[in-house]
Amino acid sequence: MTVHFPFEHTYAALPANFFARVAPTPVAAPRLIKLNRPLAEQLGLDPDLLSTPEGAEILAGKRVPEGADPIAMAYAGHQFGHFVPQLGDGRAILLGEVIDRDGVRRDIQLKGSGPTPFSRRGDGRAALGPVLREYVVSEAMFKLGIPTTRSLAAVMSGESVMRETVLPGAVLTRVAASHIRVGTFQFFAARGDTDGVRQLADHVIARHYPDLAQADRPYHALLDAVIARQANLVAQWLLVGFIHGVMNTDNTSISGETIDYGPCAFMDEYNPATVFSSIDEMGRYAYGNQPRIALWNLTRLAECLLPLFSDDKDKAIEQAQFALGAFAEKFTEAYQAGLRRKAGLFTARDGDEALVQDLLDAMTKNQADFTLTFRRLGDIAADPANSEPVRELFVDPTAFDPWAERWRQRIAEEPQSASERQLAMHRVNPAFIPRNHRIEAVIQAAVSNDDFAPFEELLTVLSNPYEDQPAFAAYAEPPEPHQRVHQTFCGT
Template sequence: MSAIPFDNSYARLPGRFFARVDPTPVPAPQLISLNRALAEALQIDPDWLASPDGVPVLAGNAVPPGAEPIATAYAGHQFGHLVPQLGDGRAILLGEVVDRGGTRRDIQLKGAGPTPFSRRGDGRAALGPVLREYLVSEAMAALGIPTTRALAAVTTGANVARERLLPGAILTRVAASHIRVGTFQFFAIRRDTDGVKQLADHVIARHYPAAAESRQPYQALLAAVIERQAALVAQWLCVGFIHGVMNTDNMAVTGETIDYGPCAFLDAYDPATVFSAIDEHGRYAYGNQPAIAQWNLARLAEALLPLLAPETESAIAVAQDLLAGFVPRFETAYHAGLRRKLGLFMDRESDVALAGGLLEVMTANRADFTLTFRRLGAAAADPAADRDVRDLFIDPTAYDAWAARWRERLAAEPRPGAERRETMDAANPAFIPRNHRVEAVIAAAIERDDFGPFAELNTVLAKPYDDQAAFAAYADPPAEYERVQRTFCGT
C-alpha cells in the first residue's frame, strides 16, 4: 500500500488536458512546517511525511507509488486581457486522495520545477510567497472561508532569481480540485466543444453531483458555481480580504479561494484599497471584488455556451438569466454577514443602511476594519466599552452618531449582553494575517533563517476568534512605520 492513498481521476482525462511531467529534484530539502491535522484528515501518516522518506516527496525528489504527476492546462483573462495558454508553469499535481470525509482532494507541489507551460520561467517558488500562502490559506480555513490548504512547506537548498537571489521553497497545496474558469476557457478558445463537455462532466461528477439529476445539467452547473462564488466573495469582504489578482485563471470552479499571490487584509477600512503591486489601475480593489467575480463568471458562461442550449441566441439568454442571479445572491450573503457582525439576529430593511453608515464613517476616519467590528462586541455587552471603539476614529463623534442608531436597533431585539457578544465575536475575528506581521515573518526567515516567528504567527491564526491574551499584540494594527503599502506576486 502506498504511503499516500492516491486515486487519480483528472489524470484519466484525455492527454490534451495536461502534460505529464515529473518534479525536478532539489539539492537539499528541509522541512519548514507540516500540517499534521490536515495530513491525518487526508489519511496520510504525518510521521511518515516528516521522515527521511516523506520529505523528498514534499520536495519533488521522489515520486511516491500511485502518483501520476501532471501539469494542468488552462488559459485565462489576466487583468482583462485574454491569454490563450497559461497552465501550471510551476506547479505539479501529484495526484488525488479521498479524505476521511469522503471528499476527493488534489495534492499539488507548487514550485516543483519547469513544465511545458512555464513560458521561459524557472518553475520555482521563492521562500517568501510560500510562507505567505501557507499562513494566509490556513488562516482563511480557520476563519471558516472555503480555501485551498497548505499541507507542508520545504526549503530547497537552492536560490531562485527574482529581483534578487532568494532562497527557494516548495508548498504542498491541497484543494478540492485545481480546475479554474480558465480551464474551461482553454478548450473554448480552441473551439474544442468536446473538451468543454468532458471537463464539465468531470466537474459535475466530482463537485456538483446534484446537477447531474437536473433536466439541464450544464445550466445547473453554471448556477451552482455562481452561487458558490457569490457566497465566497461575500465572506472575503466580511473579513477584509483582498485577493489582489482575480484573473479568471485564479478563480476555482469549486468556490474555494485559490492562488494567494499579492493578497492582503485591510487595516484601515477603505473600499478603494489596493495592495497588489501589479494592479496598477485598481481593477481588483477590495470593493471591486464582487463585480469582478461576476465578470469572471460571465467568461465561464461564454465557455459553456455550446452546452447551455442548442442555439447560440437561446444559450446567451440562459447565461444572462443565470448571471443576473449573482448580485442578489451576493447581496443576500453579504448583508447577512454584516448583520452577524453587528449583532443583529433578525433581518430588517433598514439594516443595510445601518451597516453602510458604519462603513462610511470608518472610511472617513481611517478606522481599523478588524478592530472596529471586534470591539463592537464588547460595546454591545457594555456601553462603557464604546470608548475603545471611539479611539479608532479620527473624529470620535462620528462613531457616536452612528452608535446611537445602532443601539436603537439593538433595543428592537433585546438579548442578554453576553449572548450578543458571543455571537458577534464568532463573526468578528480578533486575529487576521496582518500584512506587516506576514512581512516580518518572511523577513525573519529570509534574512536570519529564523522560522520561529512563522510558527508563532501560524499558531495565533489557527484560533482567530479566540481572545488569546498571550498574543494580544498580534491584534494591533501596524504603526505608521510598519504599514505595508504593496504586496507582490513572487512568480
Template sequence: MTLPFPFDNSYARLPDRFYARIAPTPVAQPSLVRINRPLATSLGLDADWLASDEGVAVLSGSQVPEGAEPLAMAYAGHQFGNFVPQLGDGRAVLLGEVVDRQGIRRDIQLKGSGPTPFSRRGDGRAALGPVLREYLVSEAMAALGIPTTRMLAAVMTGQPVYREAELPGAVLTRVASSHIRVGTFQFFAARGDAEGVRLLAEHVIARHYPHAAQAEHPIRAMLEAVIAAQARLVAHWLLVGFIHGVMNTDNMSIAGETIDYGPCAFMDAYNPATVFSSIDQGGRYAYGNQPRIAQWNLARLAETLLPLLDEDEPTAIKLAEESLNTFVPAFESAYHDGLRRKIGLSDGQPGDQDLVRALLAAMVENQVDFTLAFRRLADAVQGPDHDEPVRGLFLDPTAFDAWAVTWRQRLAQEPQSRQAIRAAMRATNPAYIPRNHRVEEALAAAVEHRDFAPFEALLAVVQHPFDDQPDNARYAEAPDPDSRVYQTFCGT
C-alpha cells in the same frame, strides 16, 4: 503494504490534451520547514512519514511516490482583462488525488517543483517568502471558515532562485478540492474544442456538483452552482477585509475555494478602494471591486458553456444571462447577512442596510481599522460605558457616538440577551488576522536569517482568530505609521 498516498487519480483519466505528463524536478538538498499535521490526519496520511527523509523527498519533488501520476494542468485565462489562450501549470505539478476521511476527493499538488511545458521560459521554482505567505494566509482563511486551498507542507530545496535578488528556494504542497479553474474551460473553448468543454463539465459535475446531474439542464445547474459558490466566497472575503489581489480567470476555482494567494493582503483601515498588489496599477482588483470582477469572470465561464446550454445561440445567451443574474442577489444576501451579524443583528429588518452603510461610511471618513472596529463593537453591546475602545479608533469619536444611538435602538429590538449578542459577535468578528506588517516580519526573519520562530508564532495565533489570546495581544494591534505595508508582490 499501505501506500503513503492512497491515490485515485480521476483527472489523469481525462484525455491527454487536458494536461502534460511531467515529473517534478529533483532538488539539491531538501529540508523540511513544516508539516500540517492536522490536515495530514484528515487526509488519511501519516504525518510522521511525511516528516521523514523519504517523505521530504516526495514533498520536495525529488521522489515520485507510488500511485502518483504527475501532471501539469492546461488552462487559459484573462489576466487583468486580457485573454491569454495558453497558461497552464508553469511551476506546479499535480501528483494525484486522495479521498479524505470525510469522503471528499482532494488534489495533492507540488508548487515550485520545477519547469513544465507551460513554464513560458520561467524556472518553475518558488521562493521561500511567497511559499510561507501562502501557508500563513491560507491557514488563516481556513480558521476563519472561508473556503480555501490548504497547505500540507513547506520544504526548502537547498538551492537558490533568482528574482530581483538571489532567494532561497522552496516547494509548497497544496491541497485543494480541485485545481480546475474558469481558465480551464477557457482553454478548450478558445480552441473550438466543444468536446473538451463537455468532458470537463461532466467531470466537474461528478466531482463537485453531483446534484446538477439530476437537474433538467445539468450544465446550467452546474453553472449556477459555481455562481452561487463564488458569490458566497467573495462575500466571505469582504466580511473579513481580504483582498485577493489577482482575480484573473485562471485564479478562480470552479470549486469555490480561494486559490493562488500571490500578493493577497488584509485591510487595516477600511476603504473600498484599497489595493496592495504591486501589479494592479489601475485598481482593477481593489477590495470593493471584487464582487463585480467575480461576476465578470463568471460571465467568461458562461461564454464557454454556450454550446452546451442550447444549440440555438440566442437561446443559450438568454439562459446564460438569466443564470448570471443570480450572482448579485446571492452575493448581496450573503454579504448583508454577514454584515448584520457583524453588528449583532440576528434577523433582517428595514433600515438594517442603511445602518451598516452609515457605519462603513463613518469608518472610511475616520480611517478606522476594519478588524478592530467590529471586534471592539462586540464589547460596546454591554452599554455606552464600554464604548471607548471602539470610539477611540475614530479620528472624530463623535462620529461613532452619533451612529451608536441608532444602533442601540435597533439592538433593543433583538430577542437575545446582551450577553448572547456579544458572544455571537465575538464568534463572527475575528480578533486576529495575518496583518501585513506581521507577515512581512515573519517572512523577513525566515528568508534573511532562517529564523522560523516568528512564522510559527504568527501561524499559531491566526489559527485561532476568534479566541482571546492575552499573551499575543500585540498581533491584534493595527500597525503604526512606520510599519504599515502599502504594497505586496507576486511570487513569480
C-alpha cells in the same frame, strides 16, 4: 516504513490535451519547514512518516512517491482583462488525488516543483517568502471558516531562485478540492473544442456537483451552482477584509474555494478602494471591486458553456444571462446577512442596511481599522461603557458617537441579552487576521536569519482567530506607521 499516498487519478484519466505529464525537478537538499499534521491525518496520511527525510524529499519533489502520476494542468485565462489562450501550471505539478476521511476527493499538488511545458521561460520554482505567505494566509482562511485551498507542507529546496534578488527556494504542498478553474474551460472554448468543454463539465459535475447529474439541464445547473458558490465566497472575503489581488479567470476555482494566494492582503483601515498588489496598477481588483470582477469572471465561464446550452446561440445567450442575473441577489443576500451578524443584529429590519453602511462610511472617512472596529463593537454590546476602545480607532472619535446611539436603539428592539449578543458578534468578528506587517516580519526572519519561530507563533495565533488570546494581544493591533505594508508582490 515507506511514505504511502493512496492516490487516485480521475483528472489524469481525461484526454491527453487536458494536461502534460511531467515529473518534478529534483532539488538539492530538501529541509522540512512545516508539516500540517492535522491536515495530513485528515487526508489519511501518516504525519510521522511525512516528517522523515524521505517525506521531505517527496514534499520537495526530489522523490516521486509510489502511485503518483505527475501532471501539469492546461488552462487559459483573462489576466487583468486580457485573454491569454494558454497558461497552465507553469510551476505546479499535481501528484494525484486522495479521498480524505470525510469521503472528499482532494488534489495534492507541489507548487514550485520545477518547469513544465507551460512555464513560458519561467524557472518553475518558488521563493521562500511566497510559500510562507500562502501557508499562513490559506490556513488562516480555513480557520476563519472561508472555503480555501490548504497547505500541507512547506519545504526548503536547498537551492536559490532569482527574482529581484537571489532568494532561498522552497516548495509548497497544496491541497484543493480540485485545481479546475474558469480558465480551464476557457482553454478548450478558445480552441472551439466543444467536446473538451463537455468532457470537462461532465468531470466537474461528477466531482463537485454530483446531484446535478440528474438535473433536467445539468450544464445550466452547473453554471447556477458555480455562480452561487462564488457569490457566497466573495461575500465572505469582504466580511473579513480580504483582498485577493489577482482575480484573473485562471485564479477562479470552479469548486468555490479561494485559490492562488499571490499578492493577497487583509485591509487594516476600511476603504473600498484599497489595493495592495503591486501589479494592480489600475485598481481592477480593489477590495470593493471584487463582487463586480467575480461576476465578470463568471460571465466568461458562461460564454464557454454556451454550446452546451443550445444550438441556437441567441437562446443560449439568453439562458446564460438569466443565470448570471442571479449573482447580484445571491451576493447581496450573503453579504448583507453577514454584515448584520457583524453588527449584532439577529433579525433583518428596514433600515439595517443603511445603518451598517453609515458605519462603514464613517470608518472610511476616519481611517478606522476594519477588524478591530467590529471586534470591539461586540464589547460595547456587552457594556455601553466600553465605547472608548472603538472611538479611539477613528481619527475623529466623535464621528462614532451619533452612529453608536442609533445602533443602541436598534439592538434594544431585539430580545437577546447583552452577553448573547457579544458572544454571537465575537463568533463572526475575528480578533486576529494575518495582518500584512506580521506576514512580512515572518518572511524577513525566515529569509534573512533562517528563523522560523515568528512563522510558528503567527500560525499559533491564527489557529484561534475568534478567541481573545491575551498572551498574543499585540497580534490584534494594526501596524504602526513605520510598519505599514503598502504593496504586496506575486511570487513569480
